[in-house]
Amino acid sequence: MNKNPEIFIYTALPCEAKPLIARLRLKRLVQIKPFAVYCNETLCLTVTGVGKTAMAAGVAYSRALFAGMDTLIMINIGVAGHKTEPVGTAFIAHKIADAETGRKFYPVLAYSPPCLSATVVTASKPQLDYAHDYLCDMEASAFYETASRFATGELIQCLKIVSDNQSAPAEGLDARQVTELIDCNITQLMLVIDELTRLAAHIAPLSPACFDRLCQHYRFTASERMQLKNLLTRWQALTCRQPLPAVDGMTTGKEVLRWLEREVNAVDVVL
Structure with a gap:
């Protein structure tokens, strides 16, 4: 098992993780049973399952596996719905709100994102009425709230790809399409990782x-x-x-x- 990954990536769905596993040449840690965990020399990818509870558990579990690192990069990448934004468009979250608890989080964008930023609202059920001008998902708030226990806010980011909207509703979305959407935006993810890696180098280690x-x-x-x-x-x-x-x-x-x-x-x- 890799003892010192510096970058932790989280997806809810296996189809979101599939292109990352291939492109980044990740190997599954077969001895890990509660979650599907994949690693290379510097990166750990965890597939958590759908929903806030699953995401929170996956983040906490992966960090317990690799305890001891102080300066960590933690990224949630996945798909989200929007009222009007074109399918395939990537956004970095500058605000994350939990629809049930009302809690709000404001990721620190202490770098130049490679794409536009947007608000993400996390709900326990899919939001299929497309009535609001923000991104809708089912994990971001739990990811951010849990990750903030383990990493500094500047290095916790959420990258969402629009998968459905009023013109292309989620009912017609399948796993293959989700995989293609993530695959087409891996360059955006790598740019975010590069920016955060440079930023992490300037964050002083804890005295x-x-x-x-x-x-x-x-x-x-x-x-x-x-x-x-x-x-x-x-x-x-x-x-x-x-x-x-x-x-x-x-x-x-x-x-x-x-x-x-x-x-x-x-x-x-x-x-």
């Missing part, structure tokens, strides 16, 4: 002293340690490595994570 000190004083699970690393890395990037405020009055790792997330978000809003 271990603060992380080690917090881990000595509070108990964190393996997943919580990854969240802690991500939040501390974001704090360093946003504050130019200013010292973290004193951690007072907290007794558990979960309390520390909630406090640190509030501190990081407060700095992000001010900036």
Whole structure:
């Protein structure tokens, strides 16, 4: 098993993954059973299954398989519907909204995307009325919310390809067409990866002293340690490595994570 992939890609469907597996020469990790996981020397692709729950589980599972990396690129690529945009058009998400919970996420576009950007709204069921001028999918919000526990926001991106619209509704869409849509946009994906790879090189690695000190004083699970690393890395990037405020009055790792997330978000809003 590859111990150190630097790029993590997630698709919901096998037909979305198929052209990526071929073009990137990925090999399946046959010993992995809960999800289909494919790797080469630097990249890990996970096919999660359809829906928010499946995507969240797939992201968390793949990161548990390859724990320990701090600066990671995480990308969700897949198809989405739109009211009027032409089939085959690629978009990077600049806003992701969850139709059920109302939660909103704003991916950081700290690079020049190779395509236009758009809002993606994630719902638990297919949206086939084509009544809104945004992209509709079933996984993006869960991908972003879960990935943000493991990577810094600048390196988490969502690339969606229009697969259906009012003129070409989803009822006529099959797996072969989805594969072709992804295949035609692999160049866009590789451009995003290139941009994020350059960006990752400029993100300073986490200073271990603060992380080690917090881990000595509070108990964190393996997943919580990854969240802690991500939040501390974001704090360093946003504050130019200013010292973290004193951690007072907290007794558990979960309390520390909630406090640190509030501190990081407060700095992000001010900036």
